[in-house]
Amino acid sequence: MLFSQTGLARYRYYRIALACALGVCTLLLTLGIRIYEQAQVIAEDQQRVAIHTVEKLEKLLDPASPAGRAIPIDQTLSCNALQPVMQQTVARMQTLRSISLVSNGTITCSSLIGALDLNFNKTLPSLAQGKTQLDLRASKWSRVDAPTLVLWQPTTPDNLNGELFVYNIGILSNFLLEPQLPYAAHIVLNVGNQNLEYGSDTIVETSDLPHPALLSVSSDKYDFSVSLFGEEASDLAWNELFTHLPLSLLISLLTATAVYLLSGSRISLAYPISHGISHREFKVYCQPIINSTDGRCIGVETLMRWKNRRQEWVSPDVFIPLAEQHGLIISLTRYLIQTVANNLEVFPATPGFYVSINVAAQHFNNMEIVDDIRTLWLPAQPSVSLMLELTERTRLQELRAAEISQLKEMGILLAIDDFGTGHSSLSYLKTLNPDVLKIDQAFTASIGTDAINATVTDTIITLAQRLNLKLIAEGVETREQVEYLRQRKVDSLQGYYFARPMPIEVFPIWLERYNKSTQIITLREETKPA
Incomplete structure (x- = not known):
């Protein structure tokens, strides 16, 4: 899952609330439309009743x-x-x-x-x-x-x-002015100021009628009109509310379900990552890389961390593959390069110090990585070197020799990350001509516990040394692993044994403290009696 359990629960509540709110709005809107339409139909029926009554009276008078x-x-x-x-x-x-x-x-x-x-x-x-x-x-x-x-x-x-x-209209009115429920409770014949209602033998003045008429229709042939009395069309429509309720409920439930499902796509698709990049929710962390011989910090690997204000921390193991899947990994890498270029002052201006950045193979399409380094990295006039780590999760053979050559000319170092765990092929070493191989932490963790993986680790070390490639071992967490890798002359070490990933602005503080502690240990060893 993309978010933490707490964030996911919160987002699920949000989805439910959103779906319910839109479902209720759809229910009210559907009922409103249905009632409005029904009121229009009833009003037309009332008009039709009045016109029909006028026509019947006209037929009564026409023979004369x-x-x-x-x-x-x-x-x-x-x-x-x-x-x-x-x-x-x-x-x-x-x-x-x-x-x-x-x-x-x-x-x-x-x-x-x-x-x-x-x-x-x-x-x-x-x-x-x-x-x-x-x-x-x-x-x-x-x-x-x-x-x-x-x-x-x-x-x-x-x-x-x-x-x-x-x-004898008093008798005829019982047929001509008969109410048409529910559209008309009473129908009244109007001649001048005199009025006759259905079932009544009394002629009354217009002012004596109990309430205003719903509507009146006049004859085009004779001097009379017909008035309808009863409930308003809107009131009659509201009386039929429950007949419209089942269909409206079904539509609202379908709407709520669709909203819930569609809003769920935001958990796993590109929107939150794109939103995070635009709102600078991603933070750059770095983990020191230590020389195995003298213990100096010779570089850092930069890492992306994402803390969404609502969803809390998001694992890189989740958002990195998603960014690759939805075409946002290049934007994420550019964000990383730009952020590092803006914070070069945190790194020591010592010869050989480098900053490592993970780059997906897609970034090499159409020379994009070359152009980004020219526009984002080189203008900052860095005093440190840049190393691009290519992970074997993507097929590295898609990279072109021309791009590799231009990167080398610009002084960019290349490393194959997680060597031996992905689409491994010795031909990559020839095609990419890397400067560094990084031993995956799975092999480092097997030191002293897994004979098979330890054998693979030794094979990778021997291969790199014969090809004159630098080696960096990831995931170093114990003293035993440090000694094992030093004995086999692995060049550099990286892992929790030395330092956990830290915000980029914290790195100078850590480096100062680390250099002091390293000097103290060195002095102690030099002053030990022979």
């Missing part, structure tokens, strides 16, 4: 128009002659209660009563004055004040002659 009647009424005849004709017309239309005739401003004949002599203007002023063609009123010609709808059809331009069609 001159074009809708099969036989026109001849008003030159007497009332006694016209009454049967009008009664036939009423019977044929079925929805009519009666027909009355108006002649020269006087209501003269009714299919229901017969001959009349009523002043049209006094009886139905709104119709007589041409303000409207419909009048909603209680019946004047029956004992019961039933609601009626009067339709005026003038036959002369002066509005003094025409026909009155009276509808």
Whole structure:
């Protein structure tokens, strides 16, 4: 795993919290969208109910128009002659209660009563004055004040002659104004300032209606409108919340799962390493390299350490391979070279002292390592030498002789790190022409305990000495290992026996103390009696 257990646990909690938060947001957003869409659908359905009611009322009134009647009424005849004709017309239309005739401003004949002599203007002023063609009123010609709808059809331009069609709207409203639940709890017919509700025998003023209408739709043919009363579309949509909940929960769970899985990729992919480089979270440490003959510190190996503020320390055994895998190892190496070049004053300006840096084989593509040394290292005018360690984790045969030659010309030392543990091949020694072989700590640890590995170690030492290559043994931790390697004339030693890796700024302090202790030991040995 990339992070420490504590950091991983913290990041897991973060992932869970992030997934839950986005899941809840998705749930709320999905429900909101579904409720909004449902409210729009309900509003459209309410509009459709009102329009449909208007259309039904228009169909009720259309047969009374001159074009809708099969036989026109001849008003030159007497009332006694016209009454049967009008009664036939009423019977044929079925929805009519009666027909009355108006002649020269006087209501003269009714299919229901017969001959009349009523002043049209006094009886139905709104119709007589041409303000409207419909009048909603209680019946004047029956004992019961039933609601009626009067339709005026003038036959002369002066509005003094025409026909009155009276509808028993109180009965018809039970069919025409029937509520359409849940979209409309009440449907009301509006004619002027008069209103008739479904199931009611009382005509009321608009101001007496219990609450504002949801919507009103007016007829394009006649002077009336229809109003719907009930719950708002948004309230009806919220009432259906639980019907939308299962799908919304499923979408939110899928979102939360996807976020959790995607956020988990940050643990193992390139993002945290790239973030660490840009925010200078990587620190340069160095471990001293000691001459096995006189005990002098002749160089250091620089190492990268990563302490993320949230994830704490990250093992190099983890982030180095990941950086190689995701193409960030070159950026990481440049960061290391630049940091070392900026801190050259911490190293002693003594002849032969060198700083060792691990370099991946990918860095040699297209002469990149050569260019980086020219632009990052040489401008600092270093007083120490630079040694590049090539690990055998990558295939070293991919390196080109031209690059090796240019590095040699610039005075760069080359070392093969972990020799004998990776893609080992003696041809590397010919291709790379290294200056140093580094004995892997696994072989050093086997000294005195593992006969087979000890034999391999002796073979590597013998090979290097015959090829006149310098040797550095890594992982030296005991006095026994020191003596064993000294006896076999291994040039340099590196390990916890001398010093653990330390921050680069601490190295001068350690070196001063080490040199003093080494001088004291040397003086003691020189003053021992023979």
